[in-house]
Amino acid sequence: SIVSTKYRTAYHFQPPKNWINDPNGPMYYNGIYHQFYQYNPNGSLWGNIVWGHSVSTDLINWIRLEPAIERTIPSDINGCWTGSATILKGNRPAIIYTGADTEKRQVQNIVFPKNVSDPYLREWIKPDNNPLIQPIGQGLNSGQFRDPTTGWIGPDGLWRIAVGAELNGYSAALLYKSEDFVNWTRVDHSLYSSNASTMWECPDFFAVLPGNNSGLDLSAAIPNGAKHVLKMSLDNCDKYMVGVYDLKSDTFVPDTILDDRRLWSRIDYGNYYASKSFFDSKRGRRIIWGWTNETDSSLDDVAKGWAGIHAIPRTIWLDSNSKQLLQWPVEEVESLRSEEVSHQGLELKQGDLFDIKGIDTLQADVEIDFELTSIDSADPFDPSWLLDIEKHCREADASVHGGVGPFGLVVLASDNMEEHTSVHFRVYKSQEKYMVLMCSDLRKSSLRPELYTPAYGGFFEFDLEKESTISLRTLIDRSAVESFGGGGRLCIMARVYPVTLINGGTRMYAFNNGTSTVKVPQLKAWSMRRAQVNVKKG
Ligand code: DQQ
Known part of the structure; x- marks a missing residue:
């Protein structure tokens, strides 16, 4: 139908049809990037989950392969759920994933490539000793025990993985140890646990160097000064803590513990879940992938025949303040940029709307500096x-004047502004510092009923002594609006379904609705070409 093709993204990851959710087991191996994903081969709602599989040399154009892990054994017959890849000694990849077994208990299984000389690693073999790990042990709940992390090696030379679980009713990243990656024993303490929430899904654990955007390989030696990050998925969003991995106690120790989980930092403040990162040994960076669900109705998804996309892979690293993760779209996405418009020295007074013309406003990459x-x-x-x-x-939306801001971008707007999505900032004065609010307001994004249209938002700190410019980068991809504020300090991923997009063109503006004027020393925007996303079969 027209709806299914118009809202389909042109360069975000998705298969040709059907439901997808979590990214699984991302890895770089022998020159190829692998992306696996939770996939329903039979329809566009969640169910019958297997591991879809695609490969790429640039993280943007993908070749679709047959599913890598299907529901074939008692320990995964009710679903091949989320898991991670680890590259073992001797350059041998392994994937540990959660299976829903015959009794719908959650267990952990392993697969190995059938033939490592197949560059695409098309076939994966399940050894007879599956499941490797069962939900047995004090305080465990067999229905809340899933999503193993990538493995790492501790000072004793043994492998470790963490598994998301509900332990005595609270959240935990359980720790398991192994000599051979196949026989696992549970360690008597968790990597980390918290009474502030219940089950954590999709834990991700990785090392970072403050202020350094090179990535670290979790199973290599961790340099002095490194920090560790524990990411967990809960409350429909991905949150994280920065801390240290204490080798003596073999635990993660967060730098700050906030009892109220609403205050935990987030990877993304919009529609982004179940993310997983990997170390890209080709370019020496850490890359994170996340899942973005549809926000139309299930009936819409059945009609479209597809549901779910992945956000653009992002390089992720730790700010020099050791508090905040920074993220930026992998630079490979810039290869899709075509027509460019650029403006310098603009000034936006209160109420100004600057029409950004000359590019495809449905598929665009926009970078604006607000001074x-x-x-x-x-x-x-x-x-x-x-x-x-x-x-x-x-309450403080784009129409409400403030002292400094709101200023930002209006995208996917109809001529009469009846439909539009606004991505904007407001600056507030706190004790000694300034706080920047970034919003992605979807409430007017579509005239269609039955859509989920929140006003997403987050805050980041702003140091006026060091900086006077707030940058915004937004990737527009038909039904996806993915924004990066303050050079990657705050990310908001969103899905929108404007009617205007079905009927024709949309408009894009830079705007200011604050009392004080903002300068725009630089505004650049590009049309984005369609990528080859899973259109070819390999
Ligand atoms: N999705 C998977 C689970 C995971 C959840 C099932 C998170 O393994 O906990 O499709 O979205």
């Missing part, structure tokens, strides 16, 4: 907003 001319009029910051940022985004 503040005055900060004196910044409104005061109220810390209670942090407990419900979406509520604050609704």
Whole structure:
């Protein structure tokens, strides 16, 4: 149908049809990037889950292969769920994943490539000793025990993995140890656990060097000064803690522990879940992938015949303040840029709308620098907003004048503005620092009923002594609007379904609705070509 093709993304990852969710086992192996994903081969709603498999040399153009892991043994007959890849000694890849067994218990299974000289690693073999790990042990719940991480080696030379679980009713990343990656024993303590929440899905554990955007290989020696990150999926979003991996106690020790999980930092403040990262040994960086669900109805998804995309793979690293992760779309996505428009030295006064013309507004990459001319009029910051940022985004939306801001981008707008999506900033004055609010407001994104259209938002700190420019980069891809604020300090992924997109063109504007003028020293925008995403079969 017209709806299914118009809203289909042109360069975000998705298979030709059917349901997808979590990215699984991403890895770089012998010159090829592998992306696996939770996939329903029979339809566009969740169910019958197997591991879809695609390969790429550039993370943007993908060749689709047959599913790599299917429901064939008692320990995965009810679903081949999320898991991770690890490259073992002797350059041998292995994948450990969760199976839903005959009794719908969650167990951990392993597969190995049938033939490592097949460059695409098309076939994966299940050894007879599956399942490797059963949900047995004190405090475990056999229905909340899943999503093993990539393995790493501890100081005793043994392999470790963490498994997301509910332990005595609370959340934990359970720790398991092995000499050969096949026989596992549970360690008597967790890697980390918390009473602030229940089950954590899709834990991800990795090392980072503050202020350094090179990635680290978790199973190589970890350099001095490195920090560790534990990411967990809960409350429909991906949250993380920065801390250290204490080798003596073999535990993750967060730098700060916040009892109220609403205050935990997020990988992305929009529609982004079950992310997983891997070390890209080709380019020496860490890359993170996340899943973005549809926000139309299940009936729409059945009609479209497809549901779910993956966000653009992002390089991820730790800011020099050791607090905040920074993310940026992998530079390979820039190979899709075609027509370019660029403007310098613009000034946006209160109420100004600057029409960005000359590019394809449905498939675009936009970079804007906003320079503040005055900060004196910044409104005061109220810390209670942090407990419900979406509520604050609704109350202080793009139409509400502020001292400094709102300013930003309006995308996928109809001529009369009846439909539009606004991505914008507001600057607030806190005690000694400034706080920047970034919102992606979907409430006017479509005239269609039955859509989920929140106003997403997050805050980041802004140091006026060191910087006076707030940057925004937004990737527009038909029904996807993926934004990076403050050079990657805050990310918001969103899905929108404007009617205008079905009927024809949309508009894009830079705007300011704050009392103080903002300068735009640089605005660049490109049309984005369609990528070859799973259109070819390998
Ligand atoms: N999706 C998988 C689970 C995981 C969840 C099932 C997260 O393994 O916990 O499709 O989206």
